[in-house]
Amino acid sequence: MKARVPLLPTSLVAAAVIVMIGLGVWQLQRREEKNAMLVLAARNPSQSAAAFPLMPPVAPELLFRPSSVHCLRVIGWQVEAGRAADGSMGYRHIAQCATGAEGPGALVAVGVSQRPDATPGWSGGQISGWISEEPDHRAILSRLTGKAIPLRPMLIARAAPAGLKPLAPPSVADVPNNHLAYAVQWFFFAGVAVLIYILALRRRDGAKSA
Template sequence: MRRTLFLLIIGLGGAAILISLGFWQVQRLAWKQAIIADINARITATPVALPETVAPQTDAYLPIVADGVMGDGEIHVLVSQKDIGAGYRIIAPFQLQDGRQIMVDRGFALAADKDAERAIGPATVIGNLQWPQETDGFTPAPDMNANIWFARDVDAMAAQLQTLPILLVARSSSLRAPGVSALPVDTARIPNDHLQYAITWFSLAAIWLGMSLFFLRRRGASKVES
């Protein structure tokens, strides 16, 4: 009897824990979906001029329309595009009409077009502000000689280009750059695996209950035989 009770407690207790983890992931899913919806609303809002003061905490994803001059001295950030292959994000200095210097992520160029000559000069750029968190302790230092960066580090890129630490990721530009395709800001890269996690926990709970029932029935059968 004690052993049967023990199996029952373990079976129900373990299933309860696994089910609670599943519901926790469902709650996390709703939380993440709300965040993504808010970011999407910010991305697609009506573009405005760059504010006088800009802060990553309040202005991330802010849609901007900027008139100025696209400068020379690009930074090339190594990336890979699905179904396309390796290439580079083209980061260029951009002087606004008020004199401020910021950076523009002009888009993606294939590796073969890394050092191609690109048009510079007056431009109107529409895009979104972004401070991507792409660096960690394993990110290699940029290869300055080859002009190859391995992540968009806004502060480091701004120091290199002598601009403000402000990155405008272009959605469109009046200044055409052949071979460069825009990589606008979106939420596709924001991880949202909570539904899969919830399904995993609920599946484990079902398996746990099934195994517990199996052992209880097996014990009941052994008692009948004895």
């Protein structure tokens, strides 16, 4: 007698596979949107200055636009890997600025040093540069599922304080566009899930006939 396929496990696997395929298709759609955004961002550095956005996300029409921030005071620093305008690699120093009595404040990448423990000689003031986004440390799973919180705006300073090298201007080459890879991963997960379930059914049927 032909073995029956278990209804509940099959339904659960089928639902999971449909969700994974849907996420893969969504990532392909996001890739097209990202490509359009990158085309726009490539033109933005030559556009007129725009007001610095204090809240995320950074709109595509603002990404890499010239802007400025008035930092009332620096309340903290963070250090990330970064590239200077002369092409050398080092440590990018990002100031966490207060911009008012209340509110979200602003992030300002002021320059690059060769030592992570270097102390930037900058305590605030008016500073100009380009609108960008904070370094992306979000979990891969959150980006795969579209549940990642948006990145905060960050100003890349045009000039650096004493002791630091100026940062490289923003470039679309520095913007990750991994949506195709994410889509392939979801399609791969869906295929693996189907294969594992088929093998499990065959093993079950073999055990019953033994």
